[in-house]
Each structure stands twice: as C-alpha cells, then as structure tokens.
Amino acid sequence: MHAGRGPRDRRVVAAMRHGRGRFRVLGSPEPGASPSKTDRCQGPMDQCQGQRLRMSDPEQDPTQAALQAMLRAEILALREQIAQRDAEIAALLNRSDIAAWETRRLRALPGRLFDRLRRLALRLRHRIALRHQLAALSESPLFDAEWYARRYPDCGRPERAAEHYLLKGAFAGNDPGPGFDTRAYYRANPDVAAAGWPALAHFHLHGQAEGRRLRPVAGG
Secondary structure, three states, rough: OOOOOOHHHHHHHHHHHOOOOOOOOOOOOOOOOOOHHHHHOOOHHHHHHHHHHHHOHHHHHHHHHHHHHHHHHHHHHHHHHHHHHHHHHHHHHHHHHHHHHHHHHHHOOOHHHHEEEEHHHHHHHHHHHHHHHHHHHHHHHOOHHHHHHHHHHHHOOOOHHHHHHHHHHHHHHHOOOOOOOOHHHHHHOHHOOOHOOHHHHHHHHHHHOOOOOOOOOOOO
C-alpha cells in the first residue's frame, strides 16, 4: 500500500507522527511574533462590538445627541415645508390648466356666441358688484336717501337713491349725504375715480380701513 511513496513522502509522514511538524492556521501569527495592527483590530467579535457601542452611545456624549436631535427636527420641518410648497404649486398648475381649458373651449365657439357669453358674464359680474355696493350704502351712516332724493330729484323716489348714486350720481359729482363730499374724495384719491368706483362705496368697503383721506391735503 505504501510502495509508491518516495523517501520525501516517508519523511513527512514520520514527522507528522512524531509531532515534529507544526501546521499554522491561515491568517494566524507566527509563534513568538508580536501582533500587528491588523491582528489587534481583528480581536474577538464581542470586544469590537463593545468598542463600537461605546463610541456610538449617545449617553457618552449628550452634546452630540442633542445636536443630532436638532438636525433631525430641522430635516423634518424642511420636508414638511417642501411638501406644502409642492401641494400649492400643484394646485396653482391645476387651476391654471382649468382656466386655460375653459378659455380655449369658449374661443372654439362661434364668434357671435362667444361675444354673447362674454357680455353676459360682464353683466353678471356688474350685478354682483352692484348688490355688494348697495349693501355697503345701506350700512353707511354717511348716506342719506331722503336728503339725496330732495337734492337730486332726477333720481325719483328715495328708494332708488342708492342705485342712482352708484350708477350715475357718484360719477356726476353728486354727494350721497351732507357729510360726504364726492368730488373732494375723488380729488384726494384719483386712483379710485380711475378704477370706476363710486366714492362712498369705496370709502365704506376699502378706503376707511386703508386710512384714505376724505379731502385733499390743504395746499396740495
């Protein structure tokens, strides 16, 4: 059975039997050699894990833990702001798309029908604005329907005084009552006249809250 072995093979087998040969596990240090840096880092697994845990333990560094918590809070706040901005942009884009689609649809109609719808929309908007302004005059202590009807008899009955002032009287310079000067308000606020606002309606709805003057500055 051992006839095929040579002298070298027989010496190896004899050395293994008598314990003179030593076999080192791959990666283990030579006997008597000092451990290298790599060997020191490749210590027992539990020891390395313990070192990592001690380095990353937030209780060991309260300042670092507080800084990490603050950074996480800031990141979450920024994400919420970005999501809110994205939602607003999407809503605006959707609204603009709807408006553009309606405009294209109206323009696709025949010319006469489009003009008729446009005039109808303008009249509807004008009626809504008129109702809003009539309600403002009824609330204003500066409007006196009886006084207005006596001073401007072309308006007819006092019941029609407010509508007459809003549609014609204000632009003719009529005063809505003894305590309000329409022409003076227009001179003090020329942008109101340029925008086509009845003087007292603008003052009651916007001018008073904006601090508008009832009369021009003396000498101005």
